[in-house]
Amino acid sequence: MNPKPQSQTVLVVGGGIGGISAALEAAETGCEVVxxxxxxxxxxxxxxxxxxxxxxxxxxxxxEINFQRIKRNPRLKVFTMSEVTAITGGPGNFKATIVxxxxxxxxxxxxxxxxxxxxxxxxxxxxxxxxxxxxAAYLPHAMAFPMRYVLAPEVAGTPEGQSIKxxxxxxxxxxxxxxxxxxxxxxxxxxxxxxxxYPATNLTAYRYDALADVITNVEMExxxxxxxxxxxxxxxxxxxxxxxxxxxxxxxxxxxxxxxxYCSRICCLASMKHALYVREQHPDAQVDIYYIDIRAxxxxxxxxxxxxxxxxxxxxxxxxxxxxxxxxxRPVVCGENTLTREVYAEPYDLVVLAxxxxxxxxxxxxxxxxxxxxxxxxxxxxxxxxxxTGPLDVSMSVQSATAAALGAVQAVRR
Amino acid sequence: xxxxxxxxxxxxxxxxxVYDHIDGGQRLKLCMQCGACSGSCPIGTQxxxxxxxxxxxxxAGMKEAVLTSNTIWNCVSCYxxxxxxxxxxxxxxxxxxxxxxxxxxxxxxxKKADNARFAKAFWWSATVFGRTxxxxxxxxYYFSSGLGEGIKKGMANQAIALAMVKTKRMHLGMxxxxxxxxxxxxxxxxxxxxxxxxxxEG
Numbered sequence: 001m002n003p004k005p006q007s008q009t010v011l012v013v014g015g016g017i018g019g020i021s022a023a024l025e026a027a028e029t030g031c032e033v034v035x036x037x038x039x040x041x042x043x044x045x046x047x048x049x050x051x052x053x054x055x056x057x058x059x060x061x062x063x064e065i066n067f068q069r070i071k072r073n074p075r076l077k078v079f080t081m082s083e084v085t086a087i088t089g090g091p092g093n094f095k096a097t098i099v100x101x102x103x104x105x106x107x108x109x110x111x112x113x114x115x116x117x118x119x120x121x122x123x124x125x126x127x128x129x130x131x132x133x134x135x136a137a138y139l140p141h142a143m144a145f146p147m148r149y150v151l152a153p154e155v156a157g158t159p160e161g162q163s164i165k166x167x168x169x170x171x172x173x174x175x176x177x178x179x180x181x182x183x184x185x186x187x188x189x190x191x192x193x194x195x196x197x198y199p200a201t202n203l204t205a206y207r208y209d210a211l212a213d214v215i216t217n218v219e220m221e222x223x224x225x226x227x228x229x230x231x232x233x234x235x236x237x238x239x240x241x242x243x244x245x246x247x248x249x250x251x252x253x254x255x256x257x258x259x260x261x262y263c264s265r266i267c268c269l270a271s272m273k274h275a276l277y278v279r280e281q282h283p284d285a286q287v288d289i290y291y292i293d294i295r296a297x298x299x300x301x302x303x304x305x306x307x308x309x310x311x312x313x314x315x316x317x318x319x320x321x322x323x324x325x326x327x328x329x330r331p332v333v334c335g336e337n338t339l340t341r342e343v344y345a346e347p348y349d350l351v352v353l354a355x356x357x358x359x360x361x362x363x364x365x366x367x368x369x370x371x372x373x374x375x376x377x378x379x380x381x382x383x384x385x386x387x388x389t390g391p392l393d394v395s396m397s398v399q400s401a402t403a404a405a406l407g408a409v410q411a412v413r414r
Numbered sequence: 415x416x417x418x419x420x421x422x423x424x425x426x427x428x429x430x431x432v433y434d435h436i437d438g439g440q441r442l443k444l445c446m447q448c449g450a451c452s453g454s455c456p457i458g459t460q461x462x463x464x465x466x467x468x469x470x471x472x473x474a475g476m477k478e479a480v481l482t483s484n485t486i487w488n489c490v491s492c493y494x495x496x497x498x499x500x501x502x503x504x505x506x507x508x509x510x511x512x513x514x515x516x517x518x519x520x521x522x523x524x525k526k527a528d529n530a531r532f533a534k535a536f537w538w539s540a541t542v543f544g545r546t547x548x549x550x551x552x553x554x555y556y557f558s559s560g561l562g563e564g565i566k567k568g569m570a571n572q573a574i575a576l577a578m579v580k581t582k583r584m585h586l587g588m589x590x591x592x593x594x595x596x597x598x599x600x601x602x603x604x605x606x607x608x609x610x611x612x613x614x615e616g
Contacts, residue, residue: 205454205498255446256500292448321453321498335453341467343458 005092008412009034010405011186013084013363016044017394018386018401019192020066025405026190027076028069031412034184035070036098037080039126041144042067044194048127048141048218050225050232052394053269054303056276059394060143067145080146085181087189087365090380091411096184102177104151104161109172111139111147118167120160123152125229128222131237132229137164142227151175187412190404191367191375192385195357198253198260205322206252206353211331212238214323214351216252217270224277234281236349238329243285243350246278247333249320250291254356262372264356265391268295271354272307279310288314288346290333318344323351357391383407417477417515425475432472437511438504445469451495451505461485465495465505481521486513487529531558541602544592548584549575 008031012023015037027033041047046059070076079100086097105115115137122133127141136152149172155161156175165173200208200216208214213236215223222228223235234243248271253259268291275287294315296304307313320335330347337344359373368376375384385404386397417435418427433439445466452464463471463485471480480486489509496505513530516522522530535554539546552575557564568575578584592598 251448251500257502258498258500292446317449318453319448319450319500321450321494336449336451336458336464336466338447338449338452338466341452341464343453343464 005187007185007187009186012190014192015042017046021401022405040150041140053273099181109148188408189382191382193361195387196360198355247348247351252353267354428477438507444501454494481516547589
């Protein structure tokens with residue numbers, strides 16, 4: 001029998017759908033919960049999705065419900081712009097060090113946007129995967145929670161920073177804010193730091209770097225989103241014309257011993273969803289899906305069957321060998337169709353690489369991990385939740401997070 | 415050791431032989447038929463099957479079709495497929511070792527495989543002089559299909575030959591040799607002896 005826990009607080013690291021779910025489930029059983037998020041707002045990768053498969057509903061809807069639950073729960077404290085830099089101890093008695101980066105905008109911000117109006121310089125738009133830029137004083141995205149602006153550190157000490165400060169009617173800008181750190185005693189740690197897309201630049205034969213019209217699946221989500229860089233129009237990156245002939249390439253860096261050896265599990269369905277985005281925008285659009293084999297796991301087979309009925313979506317059983325620049329500048333996908341033995345070279349308006357998921361952060365303490373850096377088990381250490389434990393879709397992430405919350409509640413209520 | 419000849423069209427004994435005795439054969443088991451190899455091949459359109467399909471034929475036990483295929487001979491060893499193969503199958507090694515097997519078991523002869531005769535001419539020059547002599551390799555290759563055919567091919571390519579001589583890409587004197595041809599021959603003889611002793615495992 002383990003000794004009685006010293007602290008009954010649960011620390012949740014990562015404010016994506018997994019971390020939010022785990023934090024709420026634990027808080028709603030009556031535990032004190034601290035939720036730490038690295039970025040300026042909650043929602044993680046899910047907030048950046050256009051729509052969910054298989055029901056094609058908008059993630060903002062589900063996030064909104066969760067944000068309401070967070071607001072209503074006095075036991076749940078959220079820290080954005082923060083990272084956990086050290087964890088010591090064990091179940092029942094962890095000590096965590098948290099570092100908070102300056103946001104330069106205080107909680108009394110009303111999100112009126114006056115600061116953005118006077119900001120003159122622009123920074124890369126992280127929420128849109130760098131597909132565009134934002135003003136140096138910006139709201140992370142339209143549905144941001146907390147609904148509070150951020151000031152880019154680049155302008156904090158400049159005359160521009162001063163004019164931004166002067167423009168704020170409620171005096172919410174604090175240009176002297178410094179990084180802070182604090183220690184927390186907690187009884188359980190849920191590690192829900194999620195994933196990052198596998199870098200497409202590593203797939204040299206697909207020339208993501210050189211060809212503007214070769215993009216990744218996460219970028220496609222932003223192109224299709226109404227609040228994205230193209231206001232939801234799926235346009236070619238090179239010349240801004242509509243993409244009417246689109247190739248979706250599966251396993252771009254997944255199931256590949258030279259890159260990610262495992263199957264990332266979500267990409268097949270994500271690409272099928274992308275096929276729908278394109279087909280909905282243009283009745284005459286042609287979508288080609290290049291695949292090794294389709295992995296529509298679990299109940300998602302129905303989505304696959306439905307899309308198969310669309311005559312303008314072609315299915316090519318082939319891992320493309322390379323992408324070349326065509327004479328007209330369009331990307332040309334080259335490879336072998338393994339069902340017909342035909343060696344093809346097909347030009348497209350837009351090529352979307354279904355890059356896989358890799359873990360984004362590892363816990364700052366001894367933790368059992370699998371060969372790929374995903375968190376395994378929780379005996380004596382942190383409890384993994386969501387994609388930090390392996391590639392999962394949103395619903396599976398929520399299931400995993402709920403299981404993690406139960407583990408944490410058991411650990412602090414001994 | 416001779417590769418087993420299947421009693422039926424489809425027989426696993428040939429596949430097992432390839433896994434165990436062909437260079438890189440063990441990794442061939444990992445092939446997932448994605449087609450990256452055949453799609454990467456600069457002369458993929460010149461192959462009857464391409465590596466991916468050939469590997470499936472091996473699994474299906476189609477020994478004769480595999481060893482008479484032009485795929486094993488048309489590989490130019492560019493290694494594009496090996497670099498891109500998601501299962502790290504050493505495709506080039508496998509194709510080369512299969513062509514050696516095709517010669518060994520007479521399939522190359524029976525098919526009058528052009529590339530097999532060229533490879534033999536090349537090997538002859540490499541082992542006799544330690545260098546490739548363009549003129550002698552070409553002549554040996556041309557005449558390997560008969561006296562009449564050799565003269566015909568030689569005459570047809572006269573202009574190229576003269577141009578090569580003119581630009582010093584081919585010379586007409588005694589063939590160039592490496593120093594210590596005797597030692598080279600001893601090395602080759604030893605290798606042949608080891609191979610004979612151990613069979614393919616050697």
